[in-house]
Amino acid sequence: MSKTLELFLSESEQKAFDIQHRRTLKYNINQYDKKVLEGKEQFANIGLAKTRAAAIKQKSIDNLEKYLIEFEANFIKRGGRVVWAQDSEEAIKEALLIMKKANAKTVVKAKSMVSEEVHLNEALEKQGIESIETDLGEYIVQLRKEPPYHIVTPAMHLSKADVAKTFNEKKGTSLDLTPEQITNFVRQELRLKYSKAEVGVSGANFIIADVGAISVTENEGNALMSMAFPRVQIVIVGIEKVIPSLSDLDLFFPLLSTYGTGQKLTVYNTVYTGPKQVGEVDGPEEMIVILLDNGRSTLLAETEQRRALSCIRCGACLNVCPVYQTIGGHAYGTTYSGPIGSVITPHFKGMEEFKHLSYASTLCGKCTEVCPVKIDIHKLLLLNRKQSIDKGLSLKTENWVWHFWKKAMLKRSKMEKGGPKVKNFMLKQFFKKQWGERRDLPVIAQKSFNQIWKERRGLK
Numbered sequence: 001m002s003k004t005l006e007l008f009l010s011e012s013e014q015k016a017f018d019i020q021h022r023r024t025l026k027y028n029i030n031q032y033d034k035k036v037l038e039g040k041e042q043f044a045n046i047g048l049a050k051t052r053a054a055a056i057k058q059k060s061i062d063n064l065e066k067y068l069i070e071f072e073a074n075f076i077k078r079g080g081r082v083v084w085a086q087d088s089e090e091a092i093k094e095a096l097l098i099m100k101k102a103n104a105k106t107v108v109k110a111k112s113m114v115s116e117e118v119h120l121n122e123a124l125e126k127q128g129i130e131s132i133e134t135d136l137g138e139y140i141v142q143l144r145k146e147p148p149y150h151i152v153t154p155a156m157h158l159s160k161a162d163v164a165k166t167f168n169e170k171k172g173t174s175l176d177l178t179p180e181q182i183t184n185f186v187r188q189e190l191r192l193k194y195s196k197a198e199v200g201v202s203g204a205n206f207i208i209a210d211v212g213a214i215s216v217t218e219n220e221g222n223a224l225m226s227m228a229f230p231r232v233q234i235v236i237v238g239i240e241k242v243i244p245s246l247s248d249l250d251l252f253f254p255l256l257s258t259y260g261t262g263q264k265l266t267v268y269n270t271v272y273t274g275p276k277q278v279g280e281v282d283g284p285e286e287m288i289v290i291l292l293d294n295g296r297s298t299l300l301a302e303t304e305q306r307r308a309l310s311c312i313r314c315g316a317c318l319n320v321c322p323v324y325q326t327i328g329g330h331a332y333g334t335t336y337s338g339p340i341g342s343v344i345t346p347h348f349k350g351m352e353e354f355k356h357l358s359y360a361s362t363l364c365g366k367c368t369e370v371c372p373v374k375i376d377i378h379k380l381l382l383l384n385r386k387q388s389i390d391k392g393l394s395l396k397t398e399n400w401v402w403h404f405w406k407k408a409m410l411k412r413s414k415m416e417k418g419g420p421k422v423k424n425f426m427l428k429q430f431f432k433k434q435w436g437e438r439r440d441l442p443v444i445a446q447k448s449f450n451q452i453w454k455e456r457r458g459l460k
Contacts, residue, residue: 004333005356011331012360024159025328029319032153035262036316042254042264053255054374057310060242064300067209067242068291074212078274081288088118091292095120095201095234096127098288102232104129104198108190110216110223111135112203113151113313114236114292117335120201131201132193134222136186143170149329151336152260152315157328190222200230200284204237205312206252207289210245213273214289217256217266224268233275233284239291240300240309246271252312255372259314295348305380305387308343310373317367317377323360332357339367343380351388358384401430412450420444 015021043049060067072082085091099107107129109115121142124131133142137154141147144166148154155163160179167173167182177185202223204214214235216223227233243252249271257263276283300306318324318338329337334345334354342357358381367377388394408414418426423444435441453459 002353002356004353007333008331008356008360011333012327015327015331021157021328022326024162025157025325027159028153028156029325032262032319036258037262039254039258039262039264042258049251049255050372050374053251053312053372054310056243056248056251057312057373058307060244061240061300061306061309064239064242067244068207068239070209071207071212071242072291074210075274075289076212078212078277079287080212080274081286083288083290085290085292085294087294088292091118091236091290091294092120092123094288094290095236096123098232098234098286099124099127099129099199102198102286104232106130106132106193106197107199107201108132108134108193108197108226108230109138110200110202110226111138111154111218112201112236113148113335114203114238115201116148117294118236118292120236132190132197134190134193134220134226135218136183136220136222139186139190140166143167147330147335149337150315150318151313151338151340157330190225194225194229197226197230199232199234200226201234201236202226204235204241204289205256206249207237207242207291208246208249208271209242211271211273213246213271215249215269215271217253217260217269219261219263219267221268224270227270227272227284228282231285233272233287235272235287235289236292237289239293239296240311256312256314259316259370259372295344299344299347302347302387304383305343305347307375308340308347308377308380310375311340311344311371312373314372316370316372320366320370322362322364322366332360339377339381340375343377343384346384346388351384351391352393355384355388355393358382358388416448416450420446 040046075082083094085094107124109120109131111133115121121131133139135154138148140155140158140163141149150156158166163179163182164175164177167177167185168175171185173182173185202216205217206215208215214237218224249269253269254265257266260266272287275285275287296309299309315338317340318329321339324338332338332341334341334349334357336344339361342360345357346354361378361381363378363381365378368375368379371377427441427444432441
């Protein structure tokens with residue numbers, strides 16, 4: 001058993017029986033569900049919108065190299081710089097070189113799952129550079145020294161009391177602070193950091209090829225501030241985020257908002273086309289986009305699973321997943337949790353270590369149903385499972401068990417051999433562990449349906 005699987009099982013066991021954790025998670029997800037219903041009302045035909053979005057993303061992924069090169073050329077025309085990073089190490093190396101040149105002591109970061117993916121904060125800390133998360137949820141989990149719990153809402157696992165306690169322990173504030181008071185406290189503290197920081201770091205929701213721009217969607221204005229104040233701006237973004245045209249945003253903005261937070265439109269939707277131009281009074285003097293691969297090309301090479309690269313990171317599939325609702329985000333042990341994380345992580349970080357995530361699913365299909373870009377997530381989980389077996393990553397004992405099971409199931413005479421006593425013994429012998437400690441194995445009936453049918457019909 002791999003270490004990642006051991007940790008997953010251990011963490012899942014703990015969280016599944018943590019009643020308070022599940023209560024908090026359920027409450028927060030229920031609030032989200034109510035808002036999504038309201039957000040959907042803006043669409044005359046939500047199905048058509050999803051079909052259009054899926055087609056655009058499919059086109060983008062199928063022509064990825066074309067659109068990325070187009071983006072690079074147009075971004076450079078306006079004074080920006082593009083760096084291509086093969087993996088996390090290259091992305092960190094390039095980011096640190098930029099910061100060293102800028103003599104950076106303080107960095108303000110807008111919410112970015114890709115920077116979490118490459119572990120940027122840890123790298124900056126080792127270099128003695130102060131890195132401040134400016135998204136409220138990210139700031140809270142940073143204080144707690146935890147990774148984000150959710151793609152969209154990093155502190156989804158925390159109640160108001162948990163957050164107040166965190167600020168009491170880390171910042172000496174009163175335990176009685178309301179969410180509004182905590183927000184005001186963070187606002188005052190971060191204002192000083194914005195004006196002090198030499199470098200700002202963000203991710204991007206979309207890379208826009210035809211105008212050479214990146215688009216950032218947010219609700220707090222922190223990303224906008226992280227862009228406006230520092231002299232140098234670094235954007236770290238996965239290569240799969242590209243879309244062909246600026247005009248595509250009229251579809252993707254409301255879809256991302258509806259499925260991400262239940263809003264018709266998020267508060268701030270900003271398009272950046274490069275550093276400050278002649279005659280402009282604000283914005284960074286330098287702007288560098290780091291285009292990150294980090295396993296995405298591996299997934300792109302898969303004929304069917306590559307559809308997962310269409311994901312716009314709305315987090316909807318996490319919110320409907322019964323597994324995520326039970327074990328939460330940290331149990332997955334990866335940057336991207338939930339159903340979509342279970343699809344992409346084995347390709348990003350290695351099938352051998354993370355194949356178990358593709359089995360952590362009920363295959364209920366809710367994830368596929370809610371996906372705004374119509375990714376067949378539960379189908380891709382099955383394809384991952386098949387691929388892990390084709391690569392010889394399943395146990396020999398397991399292979400033999402299923403070999404004989406298949407042999408028996410393909411022929412009625414073989415199925416009837418042994419009787420219920422032998423069959424029940426075989427189930428206990430070979431399937432007890434797979435079935436789980438807390439579930440009773442099914443008991444084989446004394447007579448099969450075939451036998452009962454013959455008896456009732458007077459057949460031999």
